[in-house]
Amino acid sequence: MNVTIRVHRFTPKPEEDRARRHSSSPFGAKARNGSPFGSSPSRRRVRGKHWTQDYAIQVQPGQTVLDCLLGIKRDTDPTLAFRYSCGHGICGSDAVAINGTPTLLCTAKVEDYAKPESGQNGGANAMADEGFRPTATKENVVANNASVNDSNQSYDDGRSRIIPSSGDPNNLGGFDDSNGAAANSDSPSNLGLIEIAPLPGFPVLRDLIVDIDQMMSQIKKLEPYLKADGKLATTEDGKIDMFEYLQRPEELKRYELLSNCISCGVCEGSCPVYAGGEAFIGPAALIAASRFINDSRDDDTNARLNAIATADGITACQSVRACSRECPRGIDVGEEMWQLTERVKNRQI
Structure with missing residues (x-):
């Protein structure tokens, strides 16, 4: 079965760049450390680049979200960073937010968290983010088709919509050459989307790893x-x-x-x-x-x-x-x- 894993990624700026930014200011980080009104160093937000990245992969029934991320890191994108240890819900090191809900990667089942992608292949029954059905006008249909066609493009901010699980750059959009069906099509074999973000309330160090x-x-x-x-x-x-x-x-x-x-x-x-x-x-x-x-x-x-x-x-x-x-x-x-x-x-x- 096919599923899209959407990961909120983050790459921090190098330490020397952050230090150089405040080097000439008397109100830099060094001057604020002793202030009783400043935030603690561990709670201070780390600056860097934020973006979201989609991975279209194939999963087996009963797999966990941690299994998906391990497969992505092994076969598709070795730069993806996340934390885990035991993999059995005992150590608690792999806590993240899945679809906005804090939980553990190793205990979250794919079939429990996969959801249909909003606004894609939903027809007249698709619900907008505000909770209203879009009016079925000619303009909306054209705009929706254009957004679907553009969904596999790369953007200037580094956000990649789909990365094929096979790693083939010519297989854009998650198409399966064996049967000609799209991985993100509205079919019984498509589970939908799982969105993964860092655990809220903690400073992000890199991708899904928090302090x-x-x-x-x-x-x-x-x-x-x-x-x-x-x-x-x-x-x-x-x-x-x-x-x-x-x-x-x-x-x-x-x-x-x-x-x-x-x-x-x-x-x-x-x-x-x-x-x-x-x-x-x-x-x-x-x-x-x-x-x-x-x-x-x-x-x-x-x-x-x-x-x-x-x-x-x-x-x-x-x-x-x-x-x-x-x-x-x-x-x-x-x-x-x-x-x-x-x-x-x-x-x-």
């Missing part, structure tokens, strides 16, 4: 490790009690699911507050804090609650609950944010 350093530093800031009193329990005969941290099943259940968080950033890319650039520590860091707040063995609960009860902490959460929609580990992040809000309100100060 997650700020998210990891925010998690580290809330000290995601067990804090006990340090006193070893002993038995009646003075020996160390090997079961000093023994928990009941209901105590384990309170945080067990939270310990499965893989810090992929999907919840942060879904959050309109964090991805919108507001001052917010983010749901990933708050989930890490909640894991130990709910642990009966931890003795620093009040200090943890005070640490997140700040203007850029749980207070900045707007309870939209968009962070719960696509968690690959099944954590109801929005519910956890609500529970933390209640715990902060009722904490012992």
